[in-house]
Amino acid sequence: MMRRLFPHPYLSLTLFIVWFLLVNDLKLGSAVLAAFLAITIPLLTGAYWPNRPQIKSVPALIAYGLIVFWDVILANIQVARIILFMPADRIRSAWIPVPIELRTPEAIALLSGTITMTPGTVTADMSDCGRVLLIHALHAPDPDAVRDDIKTRYEARLKRIFE
Amino acid sequence: MIGLDQITEIVIAALLVIGGIFGLIGSFGLLKLRDPMQRLHAPTKATTVGVGTALLASVLDLWIFEATLTWQELLVIAFLFLTAPITALFLAKAHLHLTVRHEDIPPTGTKRPWATYSTDDADEFQP
Numbered sequence: 001m002m003r004r005l006f007p008h009p010y011l012s013l014t015l016f017i018v019w020f021l022l023v024n025d026l027k028l029g030s031a032v033l034a035a036f037l038a039i040t041i042p043l044l045t046g047a048y049w050p051n052r053p054q055i056k057s058v059p060a061l062i063a064y065g066l067i068v069f070w071d072v073i074l075a076n077i078q079v080a081r082i083i084l085f086m087p088a089d090r091i092r093s094a095w096i097p098v099p100i101e102l103r104t105p106e107a108i109a110l111l112s113g114t115i116t117m118t119p120g121t122v123t124a125d126m127s128d129c130g131r132v133l134l135i136h137a138l139h140a141p142d143p144d145a146v147r148d149d150i151k152t153r154y155e156a157r158l159k160r161i162f163e
Numbered sequence: 164m165i166g167l168d169q170i171t172e173i174v175i176a177a178l179l180v181i182g183g184i185f186g187l188i189g190s191f192g193l194l195k196l197r198d199p200m201q202r203l204h205a206p207t208k209a210t211t212v213g214v215g216t217a218l219l220a221s222v223l224d225l226w227i228f229e230a231t232l233t234w235q236e237l238l239v240i241a242f243l244f245l246t247a248p249i250t251a252l253f254l255a256k257a258h259l260h261l262t263v264r265h266e267d268i269p270p271t272g273t274k275r276p277w278a279t280y281s282t283d284d285a286d287e288f289q290p
Contacts, residue, residue, distance in 0.1 A: 021234040076185060076212040079204055083192040093201055095268045116248035117211065122203055123248065124255035128275035134268065136255065138204040 007046035010055070012038040053106040053162065060161045067157070071118045079120055082139050094140045095124075098133045098147050100155060107162035108133075114154050121146065171227045175220045182216035189213060199258050207251045215240055 006012050019034035020026070055061060082091060102108050112123035112133055120138035127134075140146050192205025218236040226232050259268070259279045271277055 018238065021238050024233055024235055072211060079192070080185060080188045083188055083195060083205060088195060088197055091196070091201065093198060097269050097272055099272060112252070113245075113248035116207060116251050117244065120204060122200070122207060122251050122255060124200070124252070125259060125277045125279050127271040127273055128278050128281040129273055131273050131275075132271045134271075134277055136200045136203070138201055 006039070006042065008042040008049065008052060010053070011042045015041055051105075053104060055161060056163075057161055060157065064154075064157050064161060067153075068114050068118065075118045075120065079138060082120070086139070091139050092141055094137050094143045094146075096121075096135045096137055096140065096143045096147055097127075098135055098150055099131060100133055100151075102155060102158060102163065103130075104162050107158045111150075111154055111158055115150060118154075121150070168227070171223065175223050178216040178220040178223070182213045182220070184213075185216070186213035199262070200255065203251055203254055203258075207247055211243065211247065214243060 016034045016038040019037055020030060023030045100108065100111065102111060108126075108130065112126070115121050115123045115133070115135055120140070122136045122138075123133055124136045125134040126132070135146070135150070137143065137146050189205050193202050196202045196205060218239055222233060222236045256279050259277075265276070265280050268277070275281070
């Protein structure tokens, strides 16, 4: 019964909070509408998202968020320095295939999003079977180091959170 | 004497200036970098801090000087972080599809090709 009514409890909770942030007002009416949206949207979209993502450790997820937040700031400074001070013909861009061990779609989506937001790397494609990500690095004199960094810094943590 | 209000104003001004600088660098990157894939890096990154600091300045200003705490800016940041990687992925895939030859990027190392170059229609993602 609970499972039928709330196919995605985290999604419901997120929608509830997001609605309150949107209206920016603590009224009973907003709470009713927020609850209505939090129940109906997961019900209507549940058919397209049958599996429920398993989050093994919420503190680890929060720690991951903080690490990514910090890395995004560093990434901005790093990319800004490359753009400003490095001559265009000395920038060595590279395509890097990164084999991934993650299997849950949510974890892979989070990993590829993280890669795009952090130091000089963009997720460009994924292999047909979902086991390798194609990454473009803005300036990577040592592509192997970039790959290992992604695997140890982000993938290992995501594996602990989701799998 | 410098009061708390002045310190806040200085912080807000500094945030706006930092945001402006990063926005400018992101746009400059579009001009300077040569390859379309390189250009993709400039807006996806240099603008996140640019927009983030501007929104943070907005939150601080309304909070300290108008005494209203707004959360919508946080939502803007959250949605920006959710959508920027997806836009970048779409642009990269369109670029791969239109201008990059299959031979120019490294192989996957598995038996399957990159999804953009895949021609089979019946293969589904197997987790």
